[in-house]
Amino acid sequence: MALARFTKAMLAGEPIEVFNYGQHVRDFTYVDDIVQGIVSVLDHPPEGDPDWDATQPAPDRSSAPWRIYNIGNQRPVPLMDYIEILESELGVKAEKRLLPMQPGDVAETYADVETLVEATGYRPSTPVDVGIRNFVRWYRDYYDV
Numbered sequence: 001m002a003l004a005r006f007t008k009a010m011l012a013g014e015p016i017e018v019f020n021y022g023q024h025v026r027d028f029t030y031v032d033d034i035v036q037g038i039v040s041v042l043d044h045p046p047e048g049d050p051d052w053d054a055t056q057p058a059p060d061r062s063s064a065p066w067r068i069y070n071i072g073n074q075r076p077v078p079l080m081d082y083i084e085i086l087e088s089e090l091g092v093k094a095e096k097r098l099l100p101m102q103p104g105d106v107a108e109t110y111a112d113v114e115t116l117v118e119a120t121g122y123r124p125s126t127p128v129d130v131g132i133r134n135f136v137r138w139y140r141d142y143y144d145v
Contacts, residue, residue, distance in 0.1 A: 011090065015095040015097045016094050020100065020105065020107060022083075025079065025110075027076045027111045028128050029131075030128075032134075036122060040116070048064050049061040069119070070111040071116060073126070073128070074123075076108060076110050
């Protein structure tokens with residue numbers, strides 16, 4: 001993941017690769033929010049949709065008891081802002097290798113969690129700056145740097 005790769009490289013004084021010349025926007029999600037989202041789903045097992053119609057199927061429903069949920073922050077952040085927050089938390093300025101967009105990549109991601117909220121009442125809520133701060137604290141402690 002970008003946060004771990006960026007952190008490792010920045011602390012080692014190595015450049016980070018920034019694709020799409022830094023013009024990406026990402027819906028970064030804090031790991032504890034993902035875990036809580038999974039736990040909330042476990043506490044609310046899905047039921048089959050009795051109104052599901054095989055002649056007009058809906059991609060997110062079925063007569064079988066399953067669901068697919070996005071677990072995301074719903075607050076996309078420009079990648080360069082993300083890097084600036086990381087630089088601030090690490091106290092290190094990143095050397096950036098600005099590169100073109102990778103084949104198959106997308107410029108922006110955004111998680112729609114309304115189905116998760118509807119089913120479980122849970123909505124991820126950790127702001128990106130808090131998530132980065134917590135990650136940096138953990139990383140420094142775990143790797144003793």
